[in-house]
Amino acid sequence: MTSVTAVPALAVRGATKRFGAVLALDGVDLEVHRGQVVALLGDNGAGKSTLIKCISGVHQLDDGVIEMDGLPTAIHSPAQARDLGIETVYQDLALFDNLGPAANFYAGREAAGPRWLPTWLRVLDRKGMASRTTELLDRLQVGLPDMSSQVGLLSGGQRQAVAVARAAAFASKVVILDEPTAALGLRESRRVLDLINRLRERDHAVIVISHALDHVMDIADRAVVLRRGRKVGEEVPTRENQQRIVSLIVGGEG
Amino acid sequence: MEQSTGASRDSGVTATPVEHGPETTGRSQRDGYRGLQLGLTVLRIGPLLILLAVAVALSFLSPFFLTTRNLGNVMAATAAIAVLSLGQLLVILTRGIDLSVGSTLALASVVGALVFTTVDSGPVVILAMLATGLLVGTVNGIVYVKGRLPHPFIITLAMLSIARGLALWLSGGQPIRGMPPVVDSIGGGSIGWFPVSAILILGIAFLVFVLTTRIVWGRWIYAVGGNPEAARRTGIPVNKVLISVYVLSGLMAGVAGIITAGRLDAGSPTFGELAELDSIAAVVIGGASFLGGRGNVLNALVGAVMIGVIRNGMNLLAVDAFFQLIIIGVVIVLAVEADVLRGHLEDRFRVFEAARS
Ligand SMILES: Nc1ncnc2c1ncn2[C@@H]1O[C@H](COP(=O)(O)OP(=O)(O)O)[C@@H](O)[C@H]1O
Ligand SMILES: [Mg+2]
Numbered sequence: 001m002t003s004v005t006a007v008p009a010l011a012v013r014g015a016t017k018r019f020g021a022v023l024a025l026d027g028v029d030l031e032v033h034r035g036q037v038v039a040l041l042g043d044n045g046a047g048k049s050t051l052i053k054c055i056s057g058v059h060q061l062d063d064g065v066i067e068m069d070g071l072p073t074a075i076h077s078p079a080q081a082r083d084l085g086i087e088t089v090y091q092d093l094a095l096f097d098n099l100g101p102a103a104n105f106y107a108g109r110e111a112a113g114p115r116w117l118p119t120w121l122r123v124l125d126r127k128g129m130a131s132r133t134t135e136l137l138d139r140l141q142v143g144l145p146d147m148s149s150q151v152g153l154l155s156g157g158q159r160q161a162v163a164v165a166r167a168a169a170f171a172s173k174v175v176i177l178d179e180p181t182a183a184l185g186l187r188e189s190r191r192v193l194d195l196i197n198r199l200r201e202r203d204h205a206v207i208v209i210s211h212a213l214d215h216v217m218d219i220a221d222r223a224v225v226l227r228r229g230r231k232v233g234e235e236v237p238t239r240e241n242q243q244r245i246v247s248l249i250v251g252g253e254g
Numbered sequence: 255m256e257q258s259t260g261a262s263r264d265s266g267v268t269a270t271p272v273e274h275g276p277e278t279t280g281r282s283q284r285d286g287y288r289g290l291q292l293g294l295t296v297l298r299i300g301p302l303l304i305l306l307a308v309a310v311a312l313s314f315l316s317p318f319f320l321t322t323r324n325l326g327n328v329m330a331a332t333a334a335i336a337v338l339s340l341g342q343l344l345v346i347l348t349r350g351i352d353l354s355v356g357s358t359l360a361l362a363s364v365v366g367a368l369v370f371t372t373v374d375s376g377p378v379v380i381l382a383m384l385a386t387g388l389l390v391g392t393v394n395g396i397v398y399v400k401g402r403l404p405h406p407f408i409i410t411l412a413m414l415s416i417a418r419g420l421a422l423w424l425s426g427g428q429p430i431r432g433m434p435p436v437v438d439s440i441g442g443g444s445i446g447w448f449p450v451s452a453i454l455i456l457g458i459a460f461l462v463f464v465l466t467t468r469i470v471w472g473r474w475i476y477a478v479g480g481n482p483e484a485a486r487r488t489g490i491p492v493n494k495v496l497i498s499v500y501v502l503s504g505l506m507a508g509v510a511g512i513i514t515a516g517r518l519d520a521g522s523p524t525f526g527e528l529a530e531l532d533s534i535a536a537v538v539i540g541g542a543s544f545l546g547g548r549g550n551v552l553n554a555l556v557g558a559v560m561i562g563v564i565r566n567g568m569n570l571l572a573v574d575a576f577f578q579l580i581i582i583g584v585v586i587v588l589a590v591e592a593d594v595l596r597g598h599l600e601d602r603f604r605v606f607e608a609a610r611s
């Protein structure tokens with residue numbers, strides 16, 4: 001299959017996170033290599049979102065380490081995670097519905113000049129951003145009807161595709177997706193899954209949270225199952241062990 | 255569960271595919287799509303169309319309306335509201351509101367008049383008024399953001415009271431006559447029939463237009479209004495952006511203070527009463543949304559001019575002043591309804607997009 005290097009692009013070891021009395025994560029380990037898609041599974045409240053928020057800098061771990069390419073790395077903020085090459089597509093997509101695709105792609109990192117001005121006073125390079133956005137969307141085969149219309153006017157699948165493409169465009173190492181197909185119909189889900197496959201081909205390390213086991217079977221190289229903040233299993237998802245994965249998720253066995 | 259709802263939604267949409275469907279279905283789908291696009295475009299330039307319609311109607315109803323003298327009057331009378339609405343627009347774009355601008359206008363005019371009684375310098379008086387507005391706006395912004403207030407309504411409402419009180423206290427409750435000539439000509443002068451204040455407004459509007467459409471800072475204002483949480487996650491300095499819009503709104507109130515003081519050659523603690531509501535009305539009539547991130551400079555100006563034109567028209571037609579209030583209220587309701595309609599059209603539009611993709 002795809003080339004898998006010895007050192008994982010991202011590794012989390014012994015991740016522990018408390019919210020008051022709630023132990024949201026309890027010593028969780030996770031590894032993702034380049035060119036690999038890892039599915040993060042678990043029932044509601046299992047700790048999936050918390051884990052990825054710790055990786056993407058929204059939360060900080062109480063205990064445990066995050067390694068990027070084998071080096072222990074502290075991630076204190078979302079901006080720092082992005083600088084490290086980690087992009088996250090949140091469940092709510094974090095899109096700006098009032099802005100167009102290009103403005104969404106470049107939000108917070110606008111292409112602008114001249115350099116001697118402070119960032120906030122620079123003049124937007126509107127043409128440059130528009131053409132690079134079109135190029136990136138084309139490369140990922142995301143077709144949008146109108147590059148100038150607000151993202152709020154797009155369908156659910158198109159919006160999801162814009163959010164995923166934005167992450168893919170700027171992630172140098174890791175792309176994290178929280179429930180990327182939850183709000184989509186069949187056909188639109190298919191497109192987003194294709195998009196995730198393309199991320200793998202482009203040698204990204206991908207973490208996907210999903211409740212749709214069909215989709216997980218389709219795209220994931222490995223599945224990590226969390227239950228009540230603990231890692232309870234790690235499987236290569238196939239049709240054959242789907243039942244076993246389900247019971248890991250709901251806690252039927254052991 | 256998830257799968258089946260997804261599937262049914264999907265099949266609902268694909269029931270009439272656009273590209274491969276029967277010719278008639280395809281065409282009606284396309285027509286519907288075009289119709290929606292047209293509807294949305296009309297709503298976008300709606301305020302301008304309505305302003306033109308009102309102006310045409312008034313020009314038939316009153317022979318005096320379209321005279322240069324009257325148009326000059328309208329512009330001079332609208333200038334202060336217009337500049338306040340430009341500031342208010344920036345605030346409303348970020349889901350905020352600035353209730354203090356009318357009081358700030360008054361305070362700036364009083365400070366200017368007092369400074370003029372001791373320093374006989376136009377530029378110093380102007381700077382004093384601008385600085386007053388800037389200071390009030392900065393306090394609004396910093397207390398709102400750093401005080402972690404749930405909504406700017408509270409602090410700007412408090413400031414409405416504080417600034418008005420300060421203006422009354424500083425002036426002893428009385429108007430203070432006299433403004434430097436440069437202020438008088440900014441507020442009351444004209445070039446031919448064209449008021450200087452209108453030229454100033456056009457200049458400021460151009461700057462705000464450039465800010466909102468061409469500068470990173472302006473893009474951030476829209477982003478913060480569109481999705482504050484996402485803005486934070488993408489590293490946009492949300493708090494600074496929020497403070498900045500109140501600072502600019504205060505500064506605009508200072509400019510409005512200069513215009514009003516110049517027009518009436520005085521500073522007075524009673525200037526700008528209810529002007530905050532006019533500015534909010536102008537921005538709303540211009541199609542901006544209180545949900546943030548929507549609205550533009552041209553439409554805000556159109557909203558301000560619309561209020562000025564309606565007032566002027568009703569004066570010309572000798573309509574009772576009480577009715578002016580009612581009519582402007584009705585226009586506000588219509589503007590908000592237009593916004594709701596836009597929301598509906600956009601929902602329909604999304605369904606079409608899903609069907610087309
Ligand atoms: N910000 C928070 N504050 C307090 N408790 C939280 C917070 N985020 C998550 N939790 C709790 O942590 C646990 C794990 O939640 P989460 O990571 O969202 O689970 P999942 O994404 O797997 O459904 C839950 O019990 C949840 O209530
Ligand atoms: Mg979750």
